[in-house]
Amino acid sequence: MTVPEPSATAPVAPIAPAASSVFEGRGLTCIRGERVVFAGLDFTLAPGEALLLLGPNGSGKSSFLRLLAGLIRPAAGTLSWNGAPVRDDREEHGARSRYIGHLDAVKPVLSVAENIAFWVRTWSPETPDVPAAVQRGLGRFAIERLSDVPGKMLSAGQKRRVNLARLIAAPAPLWLLDEPTTALDKASIKVLEEAIAEHRAAGGMVALSTHSEIALPGARTFHMDEFAVDSASAWDALDAEWEAAKT
């Protein structure tokens, strides 16, 4: 089932993916370095829905988002989009999801418009009118005036808004936002909340982790530390089995 590519004419939001398309994970387990970050995690995400990830530092919020983005392969469990395993078709998953991480991926020597234009050409290659898409993204986060400013002169907040502008310039059904509100002032957080609401209204999906307050009506919350696993106890279980086998 290929998600219809959003055409440039839709001014505000992407064309809603078919109502049935659902993103789900069963028994997901993530291992970073040698630590089991979380295990046995199930979730479903249908169009219009949102996941809010809470939990202390190191409980795996970022790892979970990177896993959803396909950057990390789950050690166990399956991740599927409409039943089809995501891992089988990375490019398709890349086309339908956008990931905003801690780092802002803004090149210091390129101007804001050039930065976003590159991402539009890389993520939405079929976009007919790239400059228009770029302007739409900048307009949504009120940074049109920064269009020709090179990246190195931007403040952290401005860089974050340039980062978020990519979501609008290169639209896709699934948004994965890792603490998007960092470095944003009150007004910008408001704009972000509206953008997310519009995205969800148009049938998009959002998974978002945050420490600060963000209005996400009707979102399902996930406390990541519920899925934590103490890796040492895992070894104890193994030792127990080993000693039992010996006797």
Add this chain to the structure above:
Amino acid sequence: MASYFDMGGYAGYVWPSYAVTAIVLVALFVATWRGLKNRERTLETLLATRGPRRRRAARQEAPAPEAVNTASTTEETSR
């Protein structure tokens, strides 16, 4: 007997090559062996200091190694 060790005049090459082989291989074996013993000793001390209480708890809680942490999460996700 001495002529045997002379190796037809090439003693200076045959014996050193066997010596080098012996040194390198024995050194590797000893280093590996000692490394393993050190690690096993530290493992023992770590397991001991973690306290038997916790090891017994681990044994009841997860009889099979693949038993997943089954904290009930289903009602959380399917709301």
Add this chain to the structure above:
Amino acid sequence: MNALLAVIRRDLRLALRQGSDSMMVVAFFVLTVVLFPFGVGPESGILERVAAGVLWVTALLASMLSLDRLFQTDYEDGSLDLLTMAPMPLSVIVLGKVAAHWLTTGLPLILAAPVLAVLLNMNSEGFGVLIAAMAVGTPTLSLIGAVGAALVLGARRGGVLLSLLVLPLYIPVLIFGVSAIDAAVMGFEYRAQLLIMGAMLLVSLALCPWATGAALRQAVE
């Protein structure tokens, strides 16, 4: 397809605006070659004898110099995560980056090589083959080097490690590059060497982007 061009255009723009990286590479190339007469002695007989080898070894080291910058900046500012999530195979993006790297380093080396060949008073028959051999050889060096650059992302002392990983893999290109020029200078047939280097280029074009992609995915995980 236009994503590939987008990657090439962006990287070229970055390279040109970010300070003349290619100038650095050519400067290193020229300087190192100029050092040799001081070491080996200025007699033209000796210089001519080693000219091809000196040119190739220094070109190889020069192209390796700028390799670790290939993915490092993207890795540090988070662009690499987004590049691995692009809706096209990662090897296409790697190909774009390697092409940009070759244009900023390989090409200047090829242009500088004949000038330096004169310095080492290499026989003039060798010039044409020198350019042909480097035209086929330097892309192979960039491709193999890209695999090394991706492998050392996030490693301690990545630069030194990169040379340890990549130099042994450069040896076939060096051997055939030099022997092509030597054969031409001595009037023998040199097409065989160039064909073998062409084969190596095709193999690298097929395998290296895929291997680099796999290494990048490990780095991003």
Add this chain to the structure above:
Amino acid sequence: MHRFANPNRFLKLANAILPWSNGVLVVSLLAGLALALVWSPGDYQQGDTVRIMYVHVPAAWMGMFAYVAMAVASAVALIWKHPLADLAGRATAPVGAAFTFVCLVTGALWGKPMWGTWWVWDARLTSMLILLFLYFGYMALHNAFDDPQRGAKAAAVLALVGVVNVPIIKFSVDWWNTLHQPASVVRMDGPAVDPSMLWPLLVMGLAFKAFYVSVVLLRIKAEIADAKIRALRMSEIHG
């Protein structure tokens, strides 16, 4: 190493094999040395220096075998994501490097009486030298990361890239060697190997292989213990 790969099956297997491999090692080593140093006659042309061959050639075999084993372990680690394969690759590298080093040193010791110089750019010796650099590259990359998993994966990719390049390097070095080599008087492993030389060669080869199996198994056990220690320490920090 995480709990989803069960090391116990491997530990049982290793503990079953180790006594046997140590036994074979001791027996075949003693037999090999006796054959090589005493039983087999000197070569009519090279005299007693041919005895160096009984150490040099098996070491070369093992150096190449270990690299292929490392590449296979890396492929398993990358394709089936089996963490034990990572450990196997990491355990094999030093053993392979040791054998390659021994091969080079004994090659030089053999070259001196033959050609009067310690180092000869013979095609095979040069290829072994490059193989030694590939080993150093693998080991350096393996330890260059803070996270052992990341190092293991990066080294695995390097081993696969290396194993593809080894034949190409071998081909170009042979080609380069024939170009520059004056008619090579004596091939590295002497004229056709007659039985009196074949037996010591094979028995020493068996001894080296048994040594390889024992040491690699021991090193893998050490790696597993290492992983357990890290996991225990990690849980202290994260609770």
